[in-house]
Amino acid sequence: MKKIVIVGAGFGGLSAAAELSSLGFEVTVLEAHIYPGGSAGTFYHQGYKFDAGATLAGGFAPGAVMDQLGRHFGIDWQAEMTSKAMLVHLSDGSIVTRWTDPERWQSERIAQFGEKAEPFWEWQEKTADAMWNLALRMPSWPPQSVADVIDLSQKGFAWLMDIFRNDWINSGPEFIKDAFSPVDVHLHGPLEKLRQFVDAQLLISAQTTSGSANALYGA
Numbered sequence: 470m471k472k473i474v475i476v477g478a479g480f481g482g483l484s485a486a487a488e489l490s491s492l493g494f495e496v497t498v499l500e501a502h503i504y505p506g507g508s509a510g511t512f513y514h515q516g517y518k519f520d521a522g523a524t525l526a527g528g529f530a531p532g533a534v535m536d537q538l539g540r541h542f543g544i545d546w547q548a549e550m551t552s553k554a555m556l557v558h559l560s561d562g563s564i565v566t567r568w569t570d571p572e573r574w575q576s577e578r579i580a581q582f583g584e585k586a587e588p589f590w591e592w593q594e595k596t597a598d599a600m601w602n603l604a605l606r607m608p609s610w611p612p613q614s615v616a617d618v619i620d621l622s623q624k625g626f627a628w629l630m631d632i633f634r635n636d637w638i639n640s641g642p643e644f645i646k647d648a649f650s651p652v653d654v655h656l657h658g659p660l661e662k663l664r665q666f667v668d669a670q671l672l673i674s675a676q677t678t679s680g681s682a683n684a685l686y687g688a
C-alpha cells in the first residue's frame with residue numbers, strides 16, 4: 470500500500486487526506502499546531518476566544534464550498550443560520566453588527582458609515598459574487614497538465630460570460646485593474662471608520678490590511 474504524508478491539517482489537508490484514504494492510501498497528516506483546522510481554527514488569549522481565519526460564518530449555504538465538502542464526504546455540519554454573523558468593536562467605542570439579512574446589513578452600514586460609503590459596498594458585493602461564482606466552478610488551479618489548461622479555459626470563458634451577463638462587475642477594465650490593485654483603491658474618500666472596519670475583516674480573512682490585500686481576493 471502506498472503511504473502518503475500530508476503537511477498541514479487545515480481544511481485543504483484534511484480534505485485531501487479523507488479523499489486519498491477513501492481511495493485506499495495510507496495517509497498520515499502532520500500539523501504543527503496543537504489541534505487541526507488551519508485558518509478555520511480558533512485560539513485563546515487572556516480569556517477570550519479568537520477565530521483565526523475566514524471560515525467563521527461562510528461556506529455552509531446550499532452549494533457553497535463547505536456544503537459541497539460535507540455532501541461529498543457524508544458530513545452533517547449541523548450548521549444553522551444566525552441573525553448576527555459578528556459584532557465588531559471599533560476604537561471609537563461603536564459596535565457594528567454584521568447582520569446576515571441583506572436589508573438589515575445595508576441599514577446598519579448606512580447608519581454606521583453613511584451613504585457615501587455605499588459605492589464601496591456595491592463594488593464589494595458585486596465583486597464577491599463574481600469571485601465566488603468562479604471558485605464554486607472548481608477550476609483546475611494551478612493547471613498541471615494539458616487537460617487542466619483546457620478545463621481552466623472552458624470554465625474561465627463560461628464564467629466571464631456569466632459575470633457580464635449578470636452585471637456582476639461595473640466594467641471589464643476596472644475588473645482587470647482590480648486583479649493588480651489592493652482593496653485600498655476603493656476606499657479613498659470614505660470615513661476612516663469604514664477603513665478600520667474593512668481592515669479588521671481583512672486581517673481575519675487575508676492576514677493583511679486594505680493597503681496590501683488584493684482587491685479581487687479582498688472583496
